[in-house]
Amino acid sequence: MNAWKCAKCGAILGYQDGDCVRIKYKDLYVTISCLVGVASIDRVCRKCGYVNVLLLKRKKPAQTVTSLREVVETIGNDVLIQK
Numbered sequence: 001m002n003a004w005k006c007a008k009c010g011a012i013l014g015y016q017d018g019d020c021v022r023i024k025y026k027d028l029y030v031t032i033s034c035l036v037g038v039a040s041i042d043r044v045c046r047k048c049g050y051v052n053v054l055l056l057k058r059k060k061p062a063q064t065v066t067s068l069r070e071v072v073e074t075i076g077n078d079v080l081i082q083k
Contacts, residue, residue, distance in 0.1 A: 004043075008050035013043045019058050034058045 004014045004021065014023035019034040021041060032041055034056040041054045 004052075004054055006045040006048060006050055006052055009045060009048040011045055011047040013045060013052055016054070016056075019056050021054065021056060032056070 001015050001017045003012050004016050005012055014021050021032045023030045023032070023043065025046070032039065035058065037058060039056040041056065043052050043054070044050070045052060
């Protein structure tokens with residue numbers, strides 16, 4: 001797991017583990033995963049205000065997804081769908 005640091009001041013913005021990024025701020029905890037292709041994450045440093053950009057690339061071969069149901073089945077129990 002690698003720390004994602006601000007390019008200007010070096011403050012820790014989150015932690016990257018392959019094609020997944022974890023961001024925590026006080027009680028907020030967010031995990032961003034790249035399901036297909038490339039994802040761009042912009043995060044403003046709360047210490048210096050610099051806008052940092054991180055590109056996540058899917059390490060596993062991309063799968064052809066034909067429906068939302070397939071995406072949910074691929075993710076597994078990490079998703080809660082409300083009706």
